[in-house]
Amino acid sequence: MKSDLIKIISVLLSKIGLVSSTAFLSLFVAKTLGVNENGIYAILLLSVNLIVVFASFGLPISLNYFLVKGGDKYLICDSIYHQVIIFLPVCVVGGGVLYLWAGELLSFKLIALLVLTSLGKLLYNLFQGAYYGKGMFKRYSFISFGHSFSLVSFTFLYSLFFDVSVFGFFSIALLSYFLFNFILYLNAGFFIRRFTGLNKELIFFGFQSYINNGIAFLIYRIDLIIIAFFMSVANVGFYSLSISVVESLTILTTSIVAVFFNRFVAGGDERSLLKVLILSMLSAFFILLFFEVLGVDLLLAYLGDEYSAISGPLSLMIYSLLILSITKVLAMYFVGKNMQILNTYSAVIMLIVGSIVSLVLVPSLGLMGAAIANLLANISNLVIKIIQYLRYIRGAA
Structure with a gap:
């Protein structure tokens, strides 16, 4: 119990650092760049995440899973090779599509910068899987918190001494990712060998999660794509900011699942799942309560009247916190049980619901239509996830 508590606190501290830095950067960049430039920044951020x-x-x-299962000492090194090999064709295609689609808004230099930032973030996520898989929660949390603090500090100092720009903000993010990837690399206890070919088990398990992650990304970004098609660049920035706030708070409320995921993989009982669900829902409830009382007003007081358009959508989307505190935990539970296919089924249904409702409501209701679509998609996912879990435990019994 004491060991679990230390791990939970460690993960929570790193997530607090991540959420704080993400929230600060989203708000600071929005205020500093202004409405239109922030819209361009939102498009770049969307592209990086894509x-x-x-x-x-x-x-x-996948790396986390197989390290818990006793993967060999070269598994982290093999994963990095796999990651770079997969990244190359994706970045070429993604960068090319972005240049053709938004070449008038974005320079080639800016697109090259976001591609390199994407690689930095990919490796950073891979190291997180490695540290969690090896049970190194405290060490990762310390380094992760340092990354969050340095990113905020460098961004603030940059704004004091230089003329701010989208390129400048992304340059800082790129430098920060590669600096702390190097630190993570040095502290992970790597064993290096030359590339020996594809690890089929690693790829196959990862591919199942990959499908779910791809669909999940489309679910949470389809509204942005539709808004970009029907509305202005400024509205893309407004909605992106709303999503950023909700996602940051979701990271905080579901951070505990990172500790218990290893237990799910090792065959943990349903009481572990119940603990995670209760803690996740309680944290979501208190954050939602605070946000309803003060959150939106504080945001608008900081950002100014030019961002008043986020008030309505954000006030509605914030209720997704309670739903996500359940669905995110159940999704990780299914992954731990090697039942990712259940997440795929629910994700497809969620994507269909969200896309149809967005296409119907965004042209007429604008940002509020996108927010309604987002909430309805999350509700559909919750219903499907609960049905799946009940059927799964009945089958297991």
Whole structure:
């Protein structure tokens, strides 16, 4: 019990650092760049996350899983080789599509920068899977918190001494990722060998998670894509900021699952799942309560009247916190039990619901239509996940 508590606190501290830095950067960049430039920044951020999701191939969670299962000492090294090999064609295709689609808004230099930032983030996520798989929660939390603090500090100092730009903010992110990837590399206890060919088990397990992650990304970004099609660049920035706030808070409420995932893999009982669900839901409830009382008003007081358009969508989307505190935990539970296919089924249904409702409501209701679609998609996922879990435990019994 004491060991679990130390791990939970360690993970929670690293997530607090991540959430704080993410929230600060989202708000600070939005205020500093202004409405239109922030819209361009949001498009770049969307592109980085798109490359990260589709180039990851589920390797971080796969590495975590097989290290818990007793993977050999070269597994981390093999995962890095796999990650770089998969990244290359994805970044070429992704960068090319982005240049053709948004070449008038984005320079080639800026697109090259976001591609390199994507690689930095990919490797950072891979190291997280390695550290969690080896049970090194405290060490990873310390380094992760340092990364969050340095990113915020460098960004703030940059704004004091230089003329801010989208390129400048992404340059800082790139440098920060590669600096701390190097630190993570030095502290992970690596065993290096030359590339010996594809690890089929690692790839196959990761591919199942990869499908789910790709669909999940589309679920949470399909609204942005539809908004970009029907509305202005500024509205992309407004909605991206709302998503960033909700996702940051979700990371915080579901951080405990990282500790118990290893127990799910090792065959932990249902009481472990119940503990995680209760703690996750309680944290979501208190954060939601605080946000309902003060959150939106504080955000608008900081950002100014030009961002008043986020008030309505964010006030509705924030209720997804309670839903996500359940669905995210159940999703990781299914992965730990090697039942990712259940997550795929629910993700497909969620994507269909979200896409249809967005296409119907965004042209007429704008940002509020996207927020309604987001909430309905999350509700559909919750219903499916609960049904899946009940059927799974009945089958197991």
